[in-house]
Amino acid sequence: MVKNKKSIILLVLMVVLLVLISSRMSPQQVRRPNAPTVTDDPIPETMPPVETEAPAEATPEPTPYITEILPNVSRNDWNLKLVNNTYVLAYTFAPDVVAVRDDQYFDARAADKLEEMLSAAEAAGYTVCIRAAYRPFSTQAYLFNGRASQIQWGTTMTLLEAEAEARKIVAYPGTSEHQLGLCADIMDNKDTTMKAEEVENLPLLKWLREHCAQYGFVLRYPKDKQEITGWYEPWHFRYVGEDAAKYMTDKGICLEELIAMF
Ligand SMILES: [Zn+2]
Incomplete structure (x- = not known):
């Protein structure tokens, strides 16, 4: 058991x-x-x-080209507005302008910069005169039509033919940068005819070329960019802002070339 x-x-x-x-x-x-x-x-x-x-190596670095070469501006900035035969201003375009010297008008946002630059030129010993600045659409149309009539007068040209000739001398209404209010034709007197080759080496214009960028301006129509801009005007200075002006001057590019980078 x-x-x-x-x-x-x-x-x-x-x-x-x-x-x-x-x-x-x-x-x-x-x-x-x-x-x-x-x-x-x-x-x-x-x-x-x-x-x-x-x-x-598979981690993409920011492209050095983009970060290095582009200034800190946007093509939509008011001071970079492009006006030419492709970018045409409407006849209603009317910037806020203020009176500047020589009975001229300039964009209110940049008029101080223009005066600062011209005062500096005077301080450097130059006589300064604004020959043209802001121009409303109607004034540009008046100038253009007047020039076309002058060309046609006494010839067998049609008005269209005369206008085609006039376009080589005077900007067609809507395509003139003067309608923006951001540019000025600057000379050292009120009277002489403005012929580009003759005035290219005026001491005042040379001084402006060398110093304008520090006030936010560029020489808008230099001879070597005529194929792009359509114009050669050693007296025509355009406000683009200091960042863009310094960059454009350093790189030797015109406004069309800058805008094309964006
Ligand atoms: Zn001009």
Whole structure:
């Protein structure tokens, strides 16, 4: 009986041991607590994203060209507004202008800069005279039509032919930068005819070429850009703001070329 009892106890112990072993071997217990299952998040937080480990050369650096060469300006800045045969001003365009010297008018936002530049030229010993600055559409139309009539007078030309000739001398209404109010034709007297080659080397114009950028101005129609701008006028200075003026002067580019970079 005692032997039987011992056998039963041994049997029970073996059964318990077997149950214990089999329960430790069950799949739920074998799996590590953090091991992913099908229902887990497909990218566990503990797994580093593969993309961030891309090789250094695959990380695109900002293109040095863009950051290096473009000044901190936008083509939509009021002072960079482009007016030419392609970018034509509406006849209703009317900037806010104020009176400046020589009975002329200039954009109110830049008139101080113009005066500052001209005063500096005077301080450097030059006589300064604004021959033309802001021109409303009607004045430009009057000038253009007058020149076309003059060309046509006494010839067999049609008006269209005369206007085509006039366009080589006077900007067609809407295409003149003078309508913007941001440019001035500057000379050292009120009277002499303005012939580009003859006045190119006037000491005043040379001084202005060298100093205008620090006041935010550029020589808008230099001879070497005539193919782009359509004009050669060594007296015509345009306000573009200091950043753009310095950049354009440093790089030797005209406004059309600057705008084309944006
Ligand atoms: Zn001009």
